[in-house]
Amino acid sequence: MEWTPEAIKAEMDYRQAALREDARQAREYYRQGGKPRSWWHRMTHHHEPEVPAGQQAA
Template sequence: MEWTPEAIKAEMDYRQEALREDARRVQEYYRNGGKPRSWWHRMTHRHEPEVPAGPQAA
């Protein structure tokens, strides 16, 4: 894929919208009485999508 100025702008807009949505969820969580988590809890309890195992290197 070639990175044209339009493609770069679209990617930036997509990522910025995702960050705004994440910030909105966090603010809503705190407004509803959620407690801030420690940095250790955030690092050890990540909610990232599972990556399927691809071809294994020998």
């Protein structure tokens, strides 16, 4: 894959959307009374966002 300006922008947009979704889930978790997790737990139990079926590698 060649990194064209359009591909770089698409990658940045995808990652920003994933970070925003992760932040939204964290806010919701804490609002519902969840306790903050340690940095180790967050590093070892991170769940990757699901990739839509049309974007999976062949």
